[in-house]
Amino acid sequence: MKKVVVGLSGGVDSSVSAYLLQQQGYEVIGLFMKNWHDDSVTISDECPWLDDSNDAMLVADKLGIPFQTVDLSEQYKERIVDYMFNEYERGRTPNPDVLCNREIKFDVFMKIALSLGADYVATGHYCRKAEIEKDGETIYQLLAGKDANKDQSYFLCQLTQEQLSQSLFPIGELQKSEVRKIAKEQNLVTADKKDSQGLCFIGKVRLPDFLQQKLQPKEGAIVEIDAQKELYAEDKADYRSKIDKLEHLSKKYKYASTDGKVVGKHQGAHYFTKGQRKGLAVGGTPKPLFVIDTDVEENVIYTGQGKNHPGIYRKALFVNNEEVHWVRKDLALKDNEELQVKARIRYRQPLQDATLHQTGNGLYVVFEENQASITEGQFVAWYDGDELLGSGVIS
Structure with missing residues (x-):
């Protein structure tokens, strides 16, 4: 019997993954990752990780598999949270879920699992794995989940061949509705549990609130740029080379606050991201305003009216x-x-x-x-x- 450690998150997907592996004859161990316990930056009084670890424990109990909790909060803070704050300060918008998979689940967590003698680590991701032989070598493929509506391959886009070789995705061939049905049939406590929202593992935290705890508010201007601005005029440039053309096509528009009119104030450019519409609190425009760019150096947010604004x-x-x-x-x-x-x-x-x-x-x-x-x-x-x-x- 091969041994598999399942990352039991307290949700329905990982619960059913553990059940399916058990049915397939694996020796299954449930491991819950505790990734956050800095109460100073959890906004609500609810403590989701406690509820989740409880549900994970009840599922393990029901399936009759060993269960333990591992505390990865130190690594999580260092590799995810600090990285996020750093990126936001630079005016970039990181994706914590992709990072979480690369840095925590399939690295720190995987190493712990393998040290327990596991052959594989399994998660409740909606994606699939396949193998092909090429030049005498086994190559692992990461495939989209069969449920097009739930496919999570994007979140695993940073995985390596080595990580894939030791990973299993038991529900990748199933639809979400089938996963819930299996959980109901097995009387798993997570059968009707809602999918978790919010930051990977931090729980019910609104991102701006989370960021405000570390990045100080700083008042600045919201500037609206007219869609007819000459900088959007079609460029009929003669490119000197292919690189020249590629550089031109991928170049960001450069704005100065004199390019438009000030229409409001904000509490920090680093709290905003491109395409954002909510949270600007500027009314009176014929079409809603969208963020088209942020300048964290000058602390200015550039906006445009309507979702078809050329700056978007x-x-x-x-x-x-x-x-x-x-x-x-x-x-x-x-x-x-x-x-x-x-x-x-x-x-x-x-x-x-x-x-x-x-x-x-x-x-x-x-x-x-x-x-x-x-x-x-x-x-x-x-x-x-x-x-x-x-x-x-x-x-």
Whole structure:
């Protein structure tokens, strides 16, 4: 019997994962990760991790599997929370869920599991794993979950071949409704439990409130930029080279506060992110205002009216070489190579047609259609059909 450690989170997905593995004849151990207990930055009085660990324990009890809790809050603070604050201070918007998988679940947690003699680590992610043989080597594929509505492959876009080789995703072939049905049939306490919202593992915390505890409020101006501004005029540039063209397509618009009119005040540019509409508290405009850019140095938020404002859209993005990650290392592009892919720049976004261009200084992703709110610090992930090939941090 192979031994599997399941990350029991106290939710229905990981509960059913543990049950299915047990049915498949694995020796299953349940492990709950406690990743946060700094009460000074939890906004509500509810203590979700306590409820969750309790539910995880009840599920383990029901299935008759060993259960323990591991406290990873120190590593979580260091690798996720501090990184997030640092990114927000720089005016970038990190994705804590992707980081959590890369740094905690499939690194720190995986190492603990393997030290307990486990052959695999399993999670309740909606994604699938496959294997192929190539040049006498086993290569692991990360595939989208069968439930298109719940597919979570994007959150695992930073995994390595080694991590994949030791991972199992028992519910990847199922629909969410089937997972709930199995949980009900087995009388698992989590059967009707709502999916968790909020920061990966921190629970019911609103991000701006969380950030305000560490990043000091600082009043600044909200500037509205007119959609007819000449800087949006179509450029009929003659490009000297392919790189020249790629650089131009991926370049951000540069704004100065004199480019528009001041329409309100905010409490800190680092609390806002591109595409954001809520929280601006500026009324009286014919169409709602959207954040089109933030300047944390000058502490200015630039906005535009309506979701079709030209400042929201860009055709391409750039990823620095050190932030390009190939799950399929064997398919990594070499200098001057390009590849047609499907790509997404956020979770749940429908896949978009795009072309990757690898250059000496980094990777350009050029989309067929202009993309809304390309946000620095977020991840772009690229696919071939169902398979996630790689990802990178948008710079």
